[in-house]
Amino acid sequence: MLEYKLLEKFKYGTGTQSLSDEEIEKEYQNRINGYSTRVTNIYPYLINRNKISSNHYPLFIVETVKINELFNEIQTESKNIEKIATNLPGIAQSGYINSLLQNEIFFTNEIEGVKTNKEEIGTIIGDSVSKKRNKRRRLESTIRRYQAALAKKDIRIEKLEDIRKLYDDLLNGELADDDLPDGKLFRNSKVYIGGETEIIFNPPANEDLISIQLTKLIELMNDDSINFLERAFITHFVFENTHPFRDGNGRMGRYLLSSYLSKKLDQFTALSISSAIHIEVQKYYRIFKDADNIFNRADLTIFITEMAKTVLNGQRRVSENLLIRKELLDYNWNHLNNRFDDLTENEKTVLNIFLQSKLFSNDDSTGVQDREIISFLNNTDHKRFPRNTVKDAISYLEERNIIQKIKSAPLQHILLDEYIEKEFNR
Template identity: 45%
Template sequence: MDYQLLSKYKYNDSGAIRSVEAVEREYQERLNGYSTVVSRLVPTLDIDLYAQVAKYPLFFVQTTSLLALVNKIFRHSAEIQDLSNTLPGVASEIYRRNLLTQEVYYTNKIEGVDVTKHEISTIIGDLDSKQAPQKRLTSTVRLYNSTTSGRVVSIHDLTDIRHIYDQLLDGEIPDSKLPDGQHFRKQPVYIGDELKKVHTPPRTESEIQESIISLIKFMNNDDILDVIKAIVSHFMFENTHPFYDGNGRTGRYLLSTYLAAKFDTYTGLSISTAIHAEQNRYYRAFKQADDYQNRADLTLFITQMLTIIVQGQQDVIQNLRVLTEQLDAAATRLHQQLSDDIQWTVAFVFAQSALFTEDAITGVKDTELVEFLFNDDPKRYHKVSVRRPIQELETQGVLHMIKERPLQHVIDDALIQK
């Protein structure tokens, strides 16, 4: 029989409701089972529209299906790393930028923030430009970019949480919704709208601080599998809802960067896209986990989130396989058309850029290409000499200029099959 939450377990197969004592016995058996992990986290659970309770320790049962999903995530991550390791350097970086665009786009889309992928792509394309003006979402993009490029996020106290929030959402939160407490909000809120309340989190800043302090201790506990710890932390952060606005985006950022650090960058940058595709399942899992009848049982919440992570990984694997085949085909066509080795190398870099990004503006810029080739072989690809084949390829119609400052070319569509 499939694992059931207590809110469903109380209705047995005959339709009669199990007694309170029977449900309590089942709860105690789960809580004290050999495969159960009981934490010191105590989420705020909803009894009804007005009443909440915070007395049940958060726990989960390591079911066979849950552990199978964990194993699948490890296998998928290894496959993603194998596939990405076969990519040329530019293709790998451009694909990371593409996933970064989608991650920032969808984490905002989930919250109803009006934004386009082109806006985000433009910011990513200008990250290294000192002349680029500050735009909305620039702070979000910069923080995602730095943490998914290898910088590990360390969280040891309340100030660290607030610092991440301030960095991530700088300029994105209206003044009326900025935190008004020492670190977090001071006033009570509820999640949902006027017609349908979904969850009422801790009401006072002292309650929020107590919850977040426990969460930080949990996040730094190495006795729990990393992916499960990340999911439990994600739930607990959203359950606490420490800010008036921006909790979802902050929570998904923490989840994304943690997965990127513990598994691979592509897994970390596919989580919001996968959540958006399963948005109803995502919110339903939260609602069930917030229900006091289930007594802080996170087994099915973890299982649902693991499933979403796996789906995101599967999409990445499928994309990488297809794009690798297309890149191989483009290389063959370029060999047939170009006899000059340096011209072919330059054109092949632009082919990688075109295939591995959705928006040309986030593709490789001319200065980036020159720098990349020079670092690869400074004797063969001198910075001055590389600019000449770019001009020659433009004259031949192989490349087309799309931007002057900074100078940027793209390869002709006829030479790739995107």
């Protein structure tokens, strides 16, 4: 199978002499008019060698065999992740989801050079579980918006105002006043993307041009005849290419991608996006730069291919990590069950939950709280686990120095590290 190349690389042919302009034009026409090509009515802004941008070419994708293979692999891996997760106990599942959410928020900010603290993020996630409400804190709106997307309560984007509402909700309190939109909905001033000495890209110059681009994008986003993965990746590119806001475009763009995938795939996949991008961040920047290059004439084939590979790599890391943690859970539970064979069955059940939390949470900030244990067991079997029974079991485990209290409001205990063996011979 021949490697698909963007026109900028294709022009060099197989020898030392570049192809002529006529040969490049012929190849472009073959691609854009091919049977397996999807041509959209979106004309992204592309930059030339003189750093001037224009939008003369329609965005298109050649739906290659490789793209179709990757899309199938992503859906298959999503089912595999769901199968693995189904075999995990409830607290292990929720603990790992919270850990992925913590990573997603941390790395989407890290990609933008916005410094955050994982423990701070985890604490807000934990407070949302306990329904605790303090004064608004940094990142709280971002976390709530991701949780809404996972719960399928996200806003359906049908008009331009919906994009602005999502943006406001996602980044409430995260932006300086000077970075807020200066137009009715979007920015109305010219910006450029790049460093201090080099312009990398010029997006649309004002709100009217931005609105034209996003109106066409909304139409595509709601076109169910297009594969949902293709729509998700196109949306991610076009939003970034349009750059509708003065700040926060990268975080908003990755949120849209995560939200899109949460509707069609498993939660674990949706929350592995920014982590996967962060690992391959230089490739991420490169495929955007190539897609923005006017010589490639709005060909998004390689962008779609590489984004699909990134998502799939993220999924595979999740699958592997879940299996490893499940193996650790089984191994350590066998060890603890034998070591504390004098505990009652109810006390062992509570101990097992603390073990799940220890192994499936990133850190104590995303670990299980006492009230969650009480609620979980009471809802599972309220006759066997009335609230006082669970509280008594927690107190007894603390008296035995098997667990220790780390927080009072909300009350939280953790299993002591000395009882965990995190490495073992397979």
